Amino acid sequence: MGDPSEEPGSREHSWSGHRPERPEPFASYQASYEREHGPIEPHEPGYGLYQPGYSPYDAQISDTKSRMLAIQNAKAYLLKSSTTSGLNLYDHLANMLTKILDEQPTNAVDIIENISKDVKWAQFQKKMDTLRDEHEILPTFEAAEKQKALFTKESGGEEEQEEEIGESPLPNVMETAFYFEQAGIGLSKEESYRIFLALRKLISDHRMQTCRFWGKILGLEMNYIIAEVQFQEGEEEEEEAEEEDDNEEREKEMGEDEDEDEDETKKKDEPPKSTYKPPPVIPKEENGTGANKYVYFVCNDPSNPWVKLPPVTPAQIVCARKIKKFFTGRLDAPVVSFPPFPGNEANYLRAQIARISAGTHISPIGFYQFPEEEGDDDEEGEGGRDTFEENPDFQPLSVAEMVDSVSAWVHHVRSILEQGRCVWFNPFQKSEEEEEEEEGEEKEEEPGELDREVGPPLLTPLSEDEGIQNIPAWTAYPSTTLIPQHAVAILQSNRWPGAFAFASGKKFDNIYFGWGHKYSPENQNPVLPPPVQAEYPSGPEITEGTDPTLEEENAFKAAKEKALADEEEQEEEQEEENEEEEEEDDD
Structure with missing residues (x-):
C-alpha cells in the first residue's frame, strides 16, 4: 500500500x-x-x-x-x-461540571452519578427567599399548633380552682368513653381526650348549668362534634335579649319598607285583593322547653371554636321528616331538597339533633322521678309533665335484668308530635284582644277545630316503642359474656342507627355516632312535586282578539270620516230647512 x-x-x-x-x-x-x-x-x-x-x-x-x-x-x-422533566442534557452537564469545579470532591468519577442526582434534585426544590428560608410546615405540626391552646392551663388562684373542681358542670368524658369502649363503641382515647379539653374550654367561655358530650355526626367533607348544654338563668336571658333586639331592628326595617310600599300603592289604582289566607304559622317552643329545652354547640375539630346552633322551629322538624340529606360539614351550606327546607345546614342539623334526642335518650327505670308538687294534674292535662328530678332512693337493677327486658329502660326526653312541637298548639285559638276586636265586626266562618295531638308522656318504658316491620326498636346485650359479673348493659337503637346507651350501677349515658339519618327498610321515596296547573280554556270570552291590519285600520278611518261628513251635511240641510220655515212664518 x-x-x-x-x-x-x-x-x-x-x-x-x-x-x-x-x-x-x-x-x-x-x-x-x-x-x-x-x-x-x-x-x-x-x-x-x-x-x-x-x-x-x-x-x-x-x-x-x-x-x-x-x-x-x-x-x-x-x-x-426532556418531555417529562423539562430539562436538557447541555445545561445538566454544565451544572454538573460547575458543581465539581466548585466543590472539587475526591474521586469525582466514582460519585458522578450522585452528583447528577443532586443537580437534578436542586432543580425541583423551592426557591428560597433572599432574606430568610421558607420552611415547609407539615400538616401534623400545623394541627399540633392549633391544638396547643387546649393543653394550656388557665391561670387562677387555688380557691377558684377548688370551686371549679367542686361545682364545674364539666362531664367526665373519659369515664363515659371507657364504658362505651367495653362494647366496642366510641372514639379513640386521643380524640376523646381532646374533646374533653374542648368541652372544658366551652364551659370557661359560658356560664352553664349542665354540659354533656352529645355525640358526633358524620359529614361528607367534615364531621360535627356536638355538645349539649343548659345555661344558667342569667346567661340565657342575656343572649335571648340580644337576639330579640336584632329581630326588632329587622322588623322595624321591614315595617318602614312596607309603609313606603303602601304609600306607593295608594297613589296607584288598587288591584283586587286575593281572598286566600295562608295556613297559620306554628310558633316555636320557648327556650328551655320542649324541643328547645337544651342548647347545642358544634365544631368540626376540638381545636376549632364552638358555634351555637339556632333554636329549632316546628316547620323545620316537619320538613326534616320528609327529606334525607347528607351533611357536608359546613353550617352555612344550603339544603337543596323538595319540599324546600326552611333554612340552611345549621337548621337542618338542629332539627335532626332534636329528632334523635327525642327518640333515643333513655335512662334506667326509677333513676328519674316527677317532683311531688301541687298542680300536677293540670300539667298532665296540658300535655304531660316536662320536668323531672333524680331519685335519691334509686336502686339499680342488675345487668342481666336490664338486658333481658327493655321495660327496665324509659325515655327521659319528650317525644315530638306530628305538628313539630312537644306540646300541641292550637293555631286557630285567638287571644282575648283578637276576640274583643271581632265582637264589633262581622264574624267570618271559622274553620273546623283540629284534633288535639297527644304524645306518650315522659318516663315511658321502651317496651311501648313500635318496631320496624319485623325488627324491634331496641336491641339489648351485655358488653361481655365471659365475665358477666363485670359486664355493662348496652342498648342499641335500630330506628336510629348509631345511638347507644349504657348502664352500670347508678351510672348511665347516651351517645350517638352516625350520619344523622333514620333507618328506613325501603328506599328513600321523596315527595313528588304537585302536578302542573292546567291552562285556561280557550273561548270568545277569554281569548284576545287579533289586531287589525293597516289596510283594515285605514278603511275603518275612512268609513268613520265619511259617516261624520254625512252627519254634518244632514245637520246643515236640516238647519237650512228650519231657516226657510222660519222665514215663511214671518211672511
Whole structure:
C-alpha cells in the first residue's frame, strides 16, 4: 500500500493540518488483541472508545463548514428538552461540571452519578427567599399548633380552682368513653381526650348549668362534634335579649319598607285583593322547653371554636321528616331538597339533633322521678309533665335484668308530635284582644277545630316503642359474656342507627355516632312535586282578539270620516230647512 496521505478519502487527506498519531499503548493493545482474537466487534469492550484523532467525524467531515454545522447540530441535540422533566442534557452537564469545579470532591468519577442526582434534585426544590428560608410546615405540626391552646392551663388562684373542681358542670368524658369502649363503641382515647379539653374550654367561655358530650355526626367533607348544654338563668336571658333586639331592628326595617310600599300603592289604582289566607304559622317552643329545652354547640375539630346552633322551629322538624340529606360539614351550606327546607345546614342539623334526642335518650327505670308538687294534674292535662328530678332512693337493677327486658329502660326526653312541637298548639285559638276586636265586626266562618295531638308522656318504658316491620326498636346485650359479673348493659337503637346507651350501677349515658339519618327498610321515596296547573280554556270570552291590519285600520278611518261628513251635511240641510220655515212664518 502507498502513503495513506495520498489516498483519496483517507483520514489524513480529509484533515487540512497535521493529524496527531494514535497513542502507542492503545495501538499495540489493539494489534495484539486482533492477532489473538480477531478484529474487535461492536459488543466487545474497547469498541467505539474515543481517542484523540480517531473519531467518526474525522472520516466523514471534510471541510470546516460541515464540521461547524455538525457541531451546531450536536449542540442543538444536547439542548433538546426532556418531555417529562423539562430539562436538557447541555445545561445538566454544565451544572454538573460547575458543581465539581466548585466543590472539587475526591474521586469525582466514582460519585458522578450522585452528583447528577443532586443537580437534578436542586432543580425541583423551592426557591428560597433572599432574606430568610421558607420552611415547609407539615400538616401534623400545623394541627399540633392549633391544638396547643387546649393543653394550656388557665391561670387562677387555688380557691377558684377548688370551686371549679367542686361545682364545674364539666362531664367526665373519659369515664363515659371507657364504658362505651367495653362494647366496642366510641372514639379513640386521643380524640376523646381532646374533646374533653374542648368541652372544658366551652364551659370557661359560658356560664352553664349542665354540659354533656352529645355525640358526633358524620359529614361528607367534615364531621360535627356536638355538645349539649343548659345555661344558667342569667346567661340565657342575656343572649335571648340580644337576639330579640336584632329581630326588632329587622322588623322595624321591614315595617318602614312596607309603609313606603303602601304609600306607593295608594297613589296607584288598587288591584283586587286575593281572598286566600295562608295556613297559620306554628310558633316555636320557648327556650328551655320542649324541643328547645337544651342548647347545642358544634365544631368540626376540638381545636376549632364552638358555634351555637339556632333554636329549632316546628316547620323545620316537619320538613326534616320528609327529606334525607347528607351533611357536608359546613353550617352555612344550603339544603337543596323538595319540599324546600326552611333554612340552611345549621337548621337542618338542629332539627335532626332534636329528632334523635327525642327518640333515643333513655335512662334506667326509677333513676328519674316527677317532683311531688301541687298542680300536677293540670300539667298532665296540658300535655304531660316536662320536668323531672333524680331519685335519691334509686336502686339499680342488675345487668342481666336490664338486658333481658327493655321495660327496665324509659325515655327521659319528650317525644315530638306530628305538628313539630312537644306540646300541641292550637293555631286557630285567638287571644282575648283578637276576640274583643271581632265582637264589633262581622264574624267570618271559622274553620273546623283540629284534633288535639297527644304524645306518650315522659318516663315511658321502651317496651311501648313500635318496631320496624319485623325488627324491634331496641336491641339489648351485655358488653361481655365471659365475665358477666363485670359486664355493662348496652342498648342499641335500630330506628336510629348509631345511638347507644349504657348502664352500670347508678351510672348511665347516651351517645350517638352516625350520619344523622333514620333507618328506613325501603328506599328513600321523596315527595313528588304537585302536578302542573292546567291552562285556561280557550273561548270568545277569554281569548284576545287579533289586531287589525293597516289596510283594515285605514278603511275603518275612512268609513268613520265619511259617516261624520254625512252627519254634518244632514245637520246643515236640516238647519237650512228650519231657516226657510222660519222665514215663511214671518211672511
